[in-house]
Amino acid sequence: MTWQSPIAPGISWYQATVGERTEYPALDGSTTADVAIVGGGYTGLQAAYTLAKGGVSVVLIEACRIGDGASGRNGGQLGTGQRAYPDELEAELGYERSKALFDLAEHAKRYLLDFAAEHGIDMEFMPGQMNVAHKPGHEREYQHTAEIAATRYGYPHLRFMDAKETAERLGSSHYHHGVYDSGTGHIHPLKLVVGLARAAGAAGAAIHEMTPANAIRQAGGKTLIDTPKGTVTANRVLIATNAYIGNLEPVTAAHVMPIRSFIGATVPLDKFPSVIPGGEAVADSRFVVRYFRKSRDGRLLFGGREAYTADAPRDISAHIRRQIAEVYPELKAIEITHGWGGSVGITMPRKPFVREVMPGVTSIGGYSGHGVMLSNYCGKLYGEMVLGRSSELEYLRELKIRPFPGGPRFRSPLLFLALTWYALRDRF
Numbered sequence: 166m167t168w169q170s171p172i173a174p175g176i177s178w179y180q181a182t183v184g185e186r187t188e189y190p191a192l193d194g195s196t197t198a199d200v201a202i203v204g205g206g207y208t209g210l211q212a213a214y215t216l217a218k219g220g221v222s223v224v225l226i227e228a229c230r231i232g233d234g235a236s237g238r239n240g241g242q243l244g245t246g247q248r249a250y251p252d253e254l255e256a257e258l259g260y261e262r263s264k265a266l267f268d269l270a271e272h273a274k275r276y277l278l279d280f281a282a283e284h285g286i287d288m289e290f291m292p293g294q295m296n297v298a299h300k301p302g303h304e305r306e307y308q309h310t311a312e313i314a315a316t317r318y319g320y321p322h323l324r325f326m327d328a329k330e331t332a333e334r335l336g337s338s339h340y341h342h343g344v345y346d347s348g349t350g351h352i353h354p355l356k357l358v359v360g361l362a363r364a365a366g367a368a369g370a371a372i373h374e375m376t377p378a379n380a381i382r383q384a385g386g387k388t389l390i391d392t393p394k395g396t397v398t399a400n401r402v403l404i405a406t407n408a409y410i411g412n413l414e415p416v417t418a419a420h421v422m423p424i425r426s427f428i429g430a431t432v433p434l435d436k437f438p439s440v441i442p443g444g445e446a447v448a449d450s451r452f453v454v455r456y457f458r459k460s461r462d463g464r465l466l467f468g469g470r471e472a473y474t475a476d477a478p479r480d481i482s483a484h485i486r487r488q489i490a491e492v493y494p495e496l497k498a499i500e501i502t503h504g505w506g507g508s509v510g511i512t513m514p515r516k517p518f519v520r521e522v523m524p525g526v527t528s529i530g531g532y533s534g535h536g537v538m539l540s541n542y543c544g545k546l547y548g549e550m551v552l553g554r555s556s557e558l559e560y561l562r563e564l565k566i567r568p569f570p571g572g573p574r575f576r577s578p579l580l581f582l583a584l585t586w587y588a589l590r591d592r593f
């Protein structure tokens with residue numbers, strides 16, 4: 166069945182290849198639970214799975230269908246560490262905390278791969294990722310990153326690539342040098358979130374699609390979530406709406422803002438065997454990051470163009486094709502079979518937002534484009550925290566995340582101006 170996400174443009178190649186997406190009934194009547202979760206992406210569903218498996222009663226409500234947010238439509242790159250490089254984090258937080266955050270991300274990667282294997286989720290994992298420089302002259306920084314990863318962070322899988330190797334591995338001379346990461350890879354994101362929802366349901370979580378939370382309020386020591394056809398009453402609540410928070414809860418809305426990003430999928434590149442012959446994922450050094458990879462069936466999935474307003478480009482494929490042609494001129498007329506977009510949740514310092522926003526109500530999101538593995542693990546850690554089994558989430562809760570400036574009225578236009586300025590700098 167072809168399904169169009171009501172909150173993000175375009176039918177994705179993931180939708181076309183995911184197979185059956187289980188449907189979950191909308192909530193019809195009021196209900197109670199120990200924990201209620203708002204949002205059915207990786208964060209919410211991993212929390213639901215962990216809690217249900219731990220014997221806690223849990224209700225998850227999703228405004229649209231599972232996978233309609235970022236979790237079903239992203240670039241699929243797992244990455245390594247946090248979005249900020251370890252030495253940047255070290256300068257700000259000191260070695261111990263920076264190392265703890267790096268280790269947390271490694272735990273996240275391991276957890277995700279193990280989780281998929283345990284539940285028989287074929288998320289089409291393919292190994293290898295490259296980070297490449299779109300401007301010359303940064304060799305020393307890239308070498309330094311690889312050295313630091315090995316010597317101070319116990320991560321020996323990152324190594325420097327010179328211009329020749331970079332060109333060979335990408336099949337393009339558009340980039341100058343980079344690092345090769347053999348300790349990570351990329352996945353089919355929608356297959357993961359669909360399989361994850363099945364696992365959460367099988368563990369005993371009650372999942373309701375097409376059930377938006379319209380308001381969250383507190384009374385008599387409980388939290389109440391109003392939906393169109395009933396109220397969910399719970400002892401604890403997790404807000405896992407990420408970029409799609411809207412006006413539901415003001416503290417989250419002030420700290421996590423949406424950026425729209427777009428991806429195009431080409432036809433299989435059988436006639437262009439030099440394009441990423443190793444099948445790895447690539448992310449570049451632009452502020453508006455271009456991220457691309459080969460799918461298991463040999464397509465190029467290319468993401469890049471961003472938008473800072475609610476509008477989507479009229480023709481996503483045309484924009485993406487222009488960006489592809491800059492890297493691969495031989496693909497300037499390549500057929501793009503699917504073009505789609507989604508909203509990435511960002512924070513001011515590009516670090517995850519984890520906070521208790523009301524008594525018993527925790528909000529988690531804002532992974533800033535680095536959430537495929539982190540959001541899965543944060544959801545799990547939230548569940549573990551409620552179960553009293555782990556306090557690893559504390560490392561993220563301690564991070565200082567400032568709100569976006571401008572208040573409810575002006576923060577969107579201010580963000581638009583700031584991001585447009587940085588995006589312009591990519592060109593010079």
Ligand SMILES: Cc1cc2nc3c(=O)[nH]c(=O)nc-3n(C[C@H](O)[C@H](O)[C@H](O)COP(=O)(O)OP(=O)(O)OC[C@H]3O[C@@H](n4cnc5c(N)ncnc54)[C@H](O)[C@@H]3O)c2cc1C
Pocket residue numbers: 172203204205206207208209226227228229230231232233234235236237238239240241242243244376377378379405406407408409410413426427428456468506507508509510529530532533534535536537538540
């Ligand atoms: C185009 C794109 C490319 C990306 N590429 C990468 C990548 O390559 N690597 C990487 O690490 N990260 C990437 N990301 C980011 C990554 O996808 C996210 O960090 C991650 O999926 C966040 O998961 P989540 O569960 O927190 O949020 P989401 O998956 O967005 O889920 C939030 C859910 O909450 C629901 N919701 C919102 N409001 C309500 C409400 N009031 N009531 C009920 N439900 C509600 C939404 O419908 C949505 O389904 C990308 C994101 C996008 C959009």
